[in-house]
Amino acid sequence: MASAIHLHTTCSLKKLVDDGVKSVPPKYVFPSRLSVDKSSTATPRTLASPPVIDLAPLNTPERSHAISQIGDACRDYGFFQVVNHGISLELIKRLLAAADKFFALPAEDRIPYLIDDPRDKRSHSVNWKETVAFRSNTSAPAFCMEPAWQYKAEVQKLGETLYRAIVESLGATTDEGTVKQHVASCNMMMHYYPPCPDPSLTFGLSEHTDAGFITILLQDQVGGLEILKDGQWIPCNPVPEALTINIADQMEILSNGRYASILHRVVTNGAKPRLSVPCFLGPSMEAVTSPLADIIDENNPARFRGVVYSDYLQHYMKVRFDDTATNGLDFARL
């Protein structure tokens, strides 16, 4: 969400829940939730969760095996989880502990740091979550900033590794200058989804795709993330010590549509709060994304035009979170 203007919010959903709210206030009700046949949105058991991929072989003679696993996951799911990702588990624990400590603070100490995520308002409905965005040294209390900055730097490195691997899985090459331009920014947020008195009425985060190249998500073990696969919402169940990766819009353009940016959403639950830390890795504002030259020929013509990221983001923020359009990528489609 690189270009979004983040206004600070004045209220806390968590406080409402802590104070014992017994029903969902109307602004948090998604009308689409009321009209759907609940049986069709019940978590299906038939389709598997996205695959879990071991990244350790990337630095060994077995690299090509890991690359083909990544390619298959990008093509078949647009989502996968990675273990042996190189980010210290101790650092991850420290970050999650800091996040827990932050969300345990009294509401008045937390509210100044909460942002109005522009993605939280879809038409008239509001997502069931609270969010902090790590944009400056004062985005969160110092005890959060310290692990957050360290984690963000590690995620940026992992993002470059994954970008290279994904391009390689397409049978294409890239140069270091392009990697730096396309993995130029890392927008990090921290979402807290309180337990909800009626999860059938709400979304933690309603369906969307992410705008950048790839998103690296740290989620706790509670669960709630779902992806749309073959017309069915399937859970992306948390795996201990894994990070969740998804293809975002710029990667769909780069891969000329071979790797789709997948719709995903977060559902709420009645029992436990959930914490997640997404990092949106995207290009610099002036960078142009277009399909990789190596994968375009007369049998595979370009399906997208080149787009400047700042133009893309402007369009994305306009259409993605109202009810009038469903696909931000139509902006770039030829």
Ligand SMILES: O=C(O)CCC(=O)C(=O)O
């Ligand atoms: O909390 C999650 O699991 C997903 C968050 C997400 O999709 C986003 O912030 O774009």
Ligand SMILES: [Fe+2]
């Ligand atoms: Fe997302």
